[in-house]
Amino acid sequence: MDILSNLALGFSIALSPWTLLLALVGCFVGTVIGLLPGLGPSNGVALLIPISFSMGLDAVSALVLLTSVYYGAMYGGRISSILLNIPGDEPAMMTTLDGYPMAKQGRAADALVISGVASFYGALMATIGLMLLAPALSRVAFHFGPAEYFALYMLAFCTLGGVGSNNQAKAALAAALGLGIAMIGLDKTTGMPRFTFGELHLMDGIDFLVAIVGLFAVAEVFHFIESHGKDSAIGVKLGRISIPWRDLGRTQGAMARGTGIGFVAGILPGAGASLGSFLAYMAEKSVSRNRANFGKGTPEGVAAPEAGNNAAAGGALIPMLTLGVPGSGTTAVLLALLLTLNITPGPLLFTEKPDVVWSLIAALLIANVMLLVMNVPMVKVFVRILGVPSWILLPGVTMVAFVGIFALTGSSFDMLLMVAFGLLGWICRKLDIPTVPIILGILLGNAMEDNLRRAMVLSNGDWTYLFQSSISIGLWTAAVLGFLAPMVLRRFLKKPPMPATDSFDRD
Amino acid sequence: MAADRIFGAVMIVLALGYILSAMNIQTSFLSDPVGPRIFPYMIAGVVILCSLVMILRPDPDAHWPGPAMLLKIGGALAVLIAYALVIRQMGFIIPTAIASGLLAYMIAPRALPAALAGLGLGIGLYVAFRMILGLGLVALPRGLM
Known part of the structure; x- marks a missing residue:
């Protein structure tokens, strides 16, 4: 078997003591990031990229560290959902619906164990799915030419705008804003400066890490100050942790269904983990025999969305690794990481750098086991961390953001730019303009333009070339549908009432 | 609107x-x-x-903060801008302690805990980043070193 020998290669790299240590640190930090309201997978990973880069980690180590953080954050979000009724990040929102009622009935420990096991199950299955599907998809991606890639980028923006936001015009505006920012700097084809206004700092373009840390982390500071920074306090007492075998057995079906739905939602561009957990919960509610108990603290209502959000986190890696097109905010941040490490995701990644891909997959499997151990028997450690007051936490986060960018670029200009992006992020949040399309635009802008121009070179300036192959017609159709369909569907799919998330980590 | x-x-x-x-x-x-x-x-x-x-077709307006809150956010913005401008000359610890102390005070307006938080973060982050992670930070203003 090809996959097994590849996996063996991956484990041979990932099982070194150094990588294991990094995975352990990543899992711990990730869970903490996930559970703290206001910090989630995307801003957490964003904060850590410049730092791990300045530490001089090699590609495999940095990937292992940060994907462990990514998976860990998906685990951690549920802890505050269950104990505080505040989702630690947006994908964990659905877990509050049944998790908090369970906690109020004195079953907080059970809820934490069930959701922890569900997270493990979802993430494990998704990682296996990633192993099986990603090489196949990368073979399809070999047939992609510039016209197809251009259509694919359109698809990513359209579905992200359609599915991920409330107002299509605002999402499209955000994407265009990001693309416009990406244009700043030297034009690769002609070597001419664009939109630099003679400013030397802008010749290389705007570093996407500066934009990401600003939009995701610094914007959070302004939001937190405005929302008076409620001090976190544990509302529910946590009893002794024991394993509720009966409930675990009963929720097997819910976990399996949640995993399947979440995985598919994760693969779809623009959908991501929040939609995965939402759909998993809604589906489970409609097929379950005791649907009347949903929202009152039923174990299935905790298991399904947690399996769903973790499976979506794994599934979202597939389009990111094979096509270079992220489906969510967090995978956009991971794409930024790959680009920083000079790794170009895409079909060639699997043939040219199998060591990177397979050690990453092996690391995900290892991290998942570590996370299960941390999040079930050792969950009390994390519950203590929830007690850190926000007036210490938030200045700390801000300073970490500055240190990262300062260590990376050493320039005051970039730090000022980061603050400006923070302000932009806060305004966007006020106006309900999603920030993830801005990031995606900055990340993909140059590649998108490049593919358009190469397609036009191939066709000698004939624009119909963009719609000629069957793959590109399919992608364009999906893009239009992905943008327009949610306008219609939104009337039928009403979200259940839920507590507002503190974080604006839109995944 | x-x-x-x-x-x-x-x-x-x-x-x-x-x-x-x-x-x-x-x-x-x-x-x-x-x-x-x-x-x-x-x-x-x-x-x-x-x-x-x-x-x-504007959406209904979000809740905008009052003038006092806007002033506070403007203050935070000023702190961050000032921090970005001085960190190169002033070294890491002093600006970080002042900036994080001010931010802490804006979130929870109690002077002593905020000052302690600032001091702790200034020194703690320096230790964490310089000594454990090995990033190239300068502790104090160039003149004092």
Whole structure:
């Protein structure tokens, strides 16, 4: 078997003591990031990229560290959902619906164990799915030419705008804003400066890490100050942790269904983990025999969305690794990481750098086991961390953001730019303009333009070339549908009432 | 309502400026059929279109903070800008302690805990980043070292 020998290669790299240590640190930090309201997978990973880069980690180590953080954050979000009724990040929102009622009935420990096991199950299955599907998809991606890639980028923006936001015009505006920012700097084809206004700092373009840390982390500071920074306090007492075998057995079906739905939602561009957990919960509610108990603290209502959000986190890696097109905010941040490490995701990644891909997959499997151990028997450690007051936490986060960018670029200009992006992020949040399309635009802008121009070179300036192959017609159709369909569907799919998330980590 | 309209109008002005700036991009004679201007034009077109939608069909307004809160956020902004400007000259510990102390005070206005938080973060982060992670930070102002 090809996959097994590849996996063996991956484990041979990932099982070194150094990588294991990094995975352990990543899992711990990730869970903490996930559970703290206001910090989630995307801003957490964003904060850590410049730092791990300045530490001089090699590609495999940095990937292992940060994907462990990514998976860990998906685990951690549920802890505050269950104990505080505040989702630690947006994908964990659905877990509050049944998790908090369970906690109020004195079953907080059970809820934490069930959701922890569900997270493990979802993430494990998704990682296996990633192993099986990603090489196949990368073979399809070999047939992609510039016209197809251009259509694919359109698809990513359209579905992200359609599915991920409330107002299509605002999402499209955000994407265009990001693309416009990406244009700043030297034009690769002609070597001419664009939109630099003679400013030397802008010749290389705007570093996407500066934009990401600003939009995701610094914007959070302004939001937190405005929302008076409620001090976190544990509302529910946590009893002794024991394993509720009966409930675990009963929720097997819910976990399996949640995993399947979440995985598919994760693969779809623009959908991501929040939609995965939402759909998993809604589906489970409609097929379950005791649907009347949903929202009152039923174990299935905790298991399904947690399996769903973790499976979506794994599934979202597939389009990111094979096509270079992220489906969510967090995978956009991971794409930024790959680009920083000079790794170009895409079909060639699997043939040219199998060591990177397979050690990453092996690391995900290892991290998942570590996370299960941390999040079930050792969950009390994390519950203590929830007690850190926000007036210490938030200045700390801000300073970490500055240190990262300062260590990376050493320039005051970039730090000022980061603050400006923070302000932009806060305004966007006020106006309900999603920030993830801005990031995606900055990340993909140059590649998108490049593919358009190469397609036009191939066709000698004939624009119909963009719609000629069957793959590109399919992608364009999906893009239009992905943008327009949610306008219609939104009337039928009403979200259940839920507590507002503190974080604006839109995944 | 108003906020969406203002933002839309600002964006249209920006997009027009963007087009104007794009018109001045120099093309070399060796260019491709598309050239360096078309894609920026397309982007500006999308921005204008979306901004018009925002102006014509604005969403209901979000809750905007009152003047006191805006002043506070402006204060935080000033702290962050000042921090970005002085960290190179002043070293890491002193600006970090002051900036994080001020931010802590803005979130929970108690002087002593905020001062302690600032001091702790200034020294603690320096230890963590410089000594454990090995990033190149300078502890104190150049003159004192």
